[in-house]
Amino acid sequence: MKSKFWVRAVAPVVATLTVAALAQPAEAVTSRLPWQPTVLPLPPGSSGGFLTGSDGKGEYTGTFRVNDVTQVVSWRGGQPVVRGLPSGYERADANDENPSGQVAGTAHDYQTMVSRAFVLDATGFHLKDVPAGYDYVFGLAINTNGDLLGQAYRADNGPGAVVLWRAGGSAPVVIPQSADVSSARDLDDDGTILVNSGTGSGLWKDGVFRRLSPSPSSQATALAIRKGVVVGIRNWGGEQAARWTTPDTTVGLEGGGRALSVNSGGLTAGLVPNPSGPVIVGNGAVWRGTTPGVVRGPSGYAVFETRVAADDGSLAGFATNGSRDAGGVPVIWRLLPA
Numbered sequence: 546m547k548s549k550f551w552v553r554a555v556a557p558v559v560a561t562l563t564v565a566a567l568a569q570p571a572e573a574v575t576s577r578l579p580w581q582p583t584v585l586p587l588p589p590g591s592s593g594g595f596l597t598g599s600d601g602k603g604e605y606t607g608t609f610r611v612n613d614v615t616q617v618v619s620w621r622g623g624q625p626v627v628r629g630l631p632s633g634y635e636r637a638d639a640n641d642e643n644p645s646g647q648v649a650g651t652a653h654d655y656q657t658m659v660s661r662a663f664v665l666d667a668t669g670f671h672l673k674d675v676p677a678g679y680d681y682v683f684g685l686a687i688n689t690n691g692d693l694l695g696q697a698y699r700a701d702n703g704p705g706a707v708v709l710w711r712a713g714g715s716a717p718v719v720i721p722q723s724a725d726v727s728s729a730r731d732l733d734d735d736g737t738i739l740v741n742s743g744t745g746s747g748l749w750k751d752g753v754f755r756r757l758s759p760s761p762s763s764q765a766t767a768l769a770i771r772k773g774v775v776v777g778i779r780n781w782g783g784e785q786a787a788r789w790t791t792p793d794t795t796v797g798l799e800g801g802g803r804a805l806s807v808n809s810g811g812l813t814a815g816l817v818p819n820p821s822g823p824v825i826v827g828n829g830a831v832w833r834g835t836t837p838g839v840v841r842g843p844s845g846y847a848v849f850e851t852r853v854a855a856d857d858g859s860l861a862g863f864a865t866n867g868s869r870d871a872g873g874v875p876v877i878w879r880l881l882p883a
Contacts, residue, residue: 580831580851580860580878582843587874588618588625595863595872598642598649601808601856606642607875608650617650617665620875631663631670639665641686644856649687649694662695662708673710676719682708686732694732707740707749725754731770739770746777748792755792765795769806776804776813784825786815788835799837802826806854814854814862829862829878843876851878 587593587609594609606619606628617628617639630637634652641649648665652672662673662684675682679697686694691712697719698705704722707729711718720726723742726749730739737750746767747756757775759765765787767777775789779797786801798804802818803826811834819827829851831838842849846864853861858880865873 577837577839578880580838580840581881582841582849582864582876582878584843584864585620585623585875585877586625588627591618591625593863593865593871593873594618594875596853596861596875596877597639599853599855599857599859599861600642600646601644603857603859604646605853605855605861605875605877606639606648607861608638608640609872609875617648619648628665631661631672634661637663637670640684643687643689643691645689645691647687647691649684651683658700660698662693662710664691664693673717676706676708676717679706685729688732688736689734690736692732692736694729694738696729707738709736709738711736720749725749725756730768733770733773735773737770737773739767739775741766746775748775757789758793758795768804771807772809772811774807774811776807776815778803784818786813786830786832788813788832796835798830798832798835801830801832801837804832805852808854808856808858810856810858812854812858814851814860816850829860831860831878838880840878843874846873848873849876 588611590612592610596605596607599605604621609618615636616630617637619626619628631652635655636653639648639650650663651660652663653660660681662682664671676697680700682695682697684695693710695708697708707720709718725742726740727742737748740749747754757767765779767775769776777787778784779787784802786798786804787795789795802816804813804815806814813832815830817827817830828849829840831840843864847866849864850862851860860878862876863873864876
C-alpha cells in the first residue's frame with residue numbers, strides 16, 4: 546500500500562492600512578501597493594516547513610521539522626512556539642487554524658501505520674476516533690465554529706469517506722465515497738463542505754450536493770472555500786487560477802496559475818504560472834476580489850509561495866532556495882507602502 550504520510554492538501558497586523566480598508570471592494574483599489582515580506586524566526590533545530598493556517602489576528606501555525614521530528618509549530622507575538630505532537634505518535638501535520646486558534650491536523654504512527662485527525666487548542670491535542678469501517682483518518686480543515694473536516698481511508702484501498710465532526714460533540718457525519726463525493730477539500734463556516742469527485746468539484750451540505758461549473762474534472766479543481774466564495778484552478782488551455790461566487794459562476798484570476806486560499810473578505814492567495822522549467826507553478830500571487838496585487842519575495846530567496854490568506858489581510862507561506870516539496874522558512878506578507 547502506498548503510504549499517505551506525506552500527502553499534503555492542496556490545505557498579523559497591518560501597520561499602515563486598517564482591516565476595513567483591506568476588505569473594501571477590489572474596484573475601490575486605484576493602485577497596486579506591494580505586499581512586503583517578513584521572514585519569521587525558525588525554532589532552534591528546525592530545518593523548515595510550511596505555514597498552513599492563521600487565526601487572522603497576527604498569529605500563525607504550520608508543520609515544521611524540528612530536531613528531525615515533523616511537528617506543529619505556532620508563531621505567537623512573532624516568535625515560534627513548538628507545540629509538538631500527540632503522545633505515542635511520530636509525526637504531526639497542522640493543516641488549518643480558525644479564529645479561536647484551534648488547529649486541525651493529523652497525527653501519524655509509523656509503526657502501526659495509523660493516522661488520526663486531531664484538534665489542537667490551548668489545552669493540548671484532542672484525537673478523533675476513526676469511524677467504524679475505516680482504518681485511518683486525516684484532519685483537513687476547521688471552521689470558525691470549531692467543526693472539523695476529515696478524510697477517512699481503508700487499508701485495503703477500498704472506498705473512503707468524508708467525515709465531519711461538529712463542535713458540539715455529536716457523532717461524526719460520515720459521507721461514503723460516491724459518484725459525487727470522493728475526497729474533501731475545505732469546510733465553510735456554515736458547514737458547507739467543498740469536495741472533489743470523479744466528475745469535478747462541488748458543494749455538499751446536509752445531504753444536498755451542488756456541482757461547480759465547469760465539469761468534468763479535467764476542466765476545474767476547487768481548492769478552498771470561505772463565506773461562499775470558492776477558489777481553485779480551471780484548465781482551459783492551461784492552468785489558470787479561478788474564483789466562484791456561485792456554483793455556476795466562475796471567473797479567471799488575472800496572472801494566476803493556482804488560487805489556494807481565500808479569506809472572509811474575498812482576499813485570495815495563490816501562485817503565478819511557470820511556463821518553463823521543471824515545475825508548473827511559479828511564485829506567490831494575491832488578488833483583492835479579482836484584482837491582482839504585487840507580491841515581493843524576501844531578499845535572498847529564489848522561490849516563495851503565498852498559501853494562506855488570513856482574515857486580517859495578511860498572507861502566509863514560505864521561501865526557499867531548495868525544493869518546494871520540503872517547504873522553507875516561514876514568511877508573512879503585509880500590504881504596506883514601498
